[in-house]
Amino acid sequence: MRGVVFRGNRELEILDFEDPTPGPDDVVLEIKASGLCGSDLKFYRDPPEEALKALGFKDFASRGLTDIPKIVAGHEPCGVVAAVGSNVDASAFAVGDRVMQFHYKGCGVCDPCRTGWTQMCVRGATIYGATANGGHANLMLAPASTLVHLPDEVSFSAGAAIACGTGTAYGALRRGGVTAADTVVISGMGPIGLSAVQFAVAMGARTIAVDISDEKLATAQRFGAHEVVNSGTTDPVEAIRSLTGGRGATVAIEASGAPVARVSTTRALARWGRIVLVGLGGGIELDVSPDIVIKQISILGSYTFSIVGMRECAQFVADHSIDVDALFTDRWRIDDAAQAYVEFDKQTRGKAVIEF
Structure with missing residues (x-):
């Protein structure tokens, strides 16, 4: 062979x-x-x-x-x-x-x-x-x-x-307990993020795709994303809050692994929201009281x-x-x-x- x-x-x-x-x-x-x-x-x-x-x-x-x-x-x-x-x-x-x-x-x-x-x-x-x-x-x-x-x-x-990769996206959505009642933000439109868009849409969730590439965001739209946010040109936290009537998303899938994306995606969550960290490497620095405790945020890791x-x-x-x-x-x-x-x-x- x-x-x-x-x-x-x-x-x-x-x-x-x-x-x-x-x-x-x-x-x-x-x-x-x-x-x-x-x-x-x-x-x-x-x-x-x-x-x-x-x-x-x-x-x-x-x-x-x-x-x-x-x-x-x-x-x-x-x-x-x-x-x-x-x-x-x-x-x-x-x-x-x-x-x-x-x-x-x-x-x-x-x-x-x-x-x-x-x-x-x-x-x-x-x-x-x-x-x-x-x-x-x-x-x-x-x-x-x-x-x-x-x-x-x-x-x-x-x-x-x-x-x-595609299985990892599915596993992350299941880990986050996504249903049709959720508004899901997916950060990072690589193959895992794009797969997550396909699955979240099929699960009936309102789906918001976030990336710094307009080309990748256009692909996310073709895959069914209801809204897209370019975090390189727009404050993603403000954009997501605007799209959700000020509430924020109920679930976030962070697939980029970028520390800045992990922070913004967490802060874009609604009260009792849950974020699933998928991307490997890097760190995350949050203000624990306002970003997590007071909002009762759940932070989950998902490994394949x-x-x-x-x-x-x-x-x-x-x-x-x-x-x-x-x-x-x-x-x-x-x-x-x-x-x-x-x-x-x-x-x-x-x-x-x-x-x-």
Whole structure:
């Protein structure tokens, strides 16, 4: 098989590997689509050791990570089952099944693992595309327990998006308890924010999109956002209060990770509002009494989603005919992976995917 390997310092290679053979509890996937995600850029830009440290992996040798640079990248895999191990129940997964892969594996016995949150495993999680071979290859070895069936109505590329970024947006909205009674502000119109717009609209919520790019805000409008606010030219707090009759939004999804956006989005909430922090990195500095306590604001963190949530997201997409494929501005082949990441690194376009 052939796979993309990050070398760090904005360098990558396409290397040849032996084709994988499934162990008793494994499957081999024939990858059809593998998404590019913003968190991939940490590994693309930085030396692998530094990127892993940022994820909390500090003791590489004890985890068998002695040859870090030769791990196949890509943590949004989607494809077809090509081979199954001897212990895999044929009624669960069979050759030819269309599947997404949940890109985490834990110990399987701790409470987070038993509830489908294997990325929060108390003994440490394997992360496919970071600490184990991922989806930027034509074949991928994965435990059958990490697979989720892909509805027939959903394309492979859409399934790849659901496997991380789009699924993360869905998980954040569920974490915030969004219903049709809510006015939702979504800050940051990258792929996660735009997905959140699509889902919030489908959930019946009044949806306000916030970004500093008029182009991205125009996309949000095409995706159904009821109002848009350019926070680079307008005070977003005042704009949102004006749009809501002075009350503020009931829910906010902060997907940009920018400290200034976290502050303004929190301050744009109505009394008893709730904000879900999705974007990674950076900090937040609020005046606790007026910004949080007196208004009784709830601040929630949302880290990707559970494997159960991934299945729910895919079914929601199918049931509501959500056009996840509209997120993609760039579709690449594996031979063009170097150029794909050069363009993706600029962070000026939308979602990108490698298709096989």
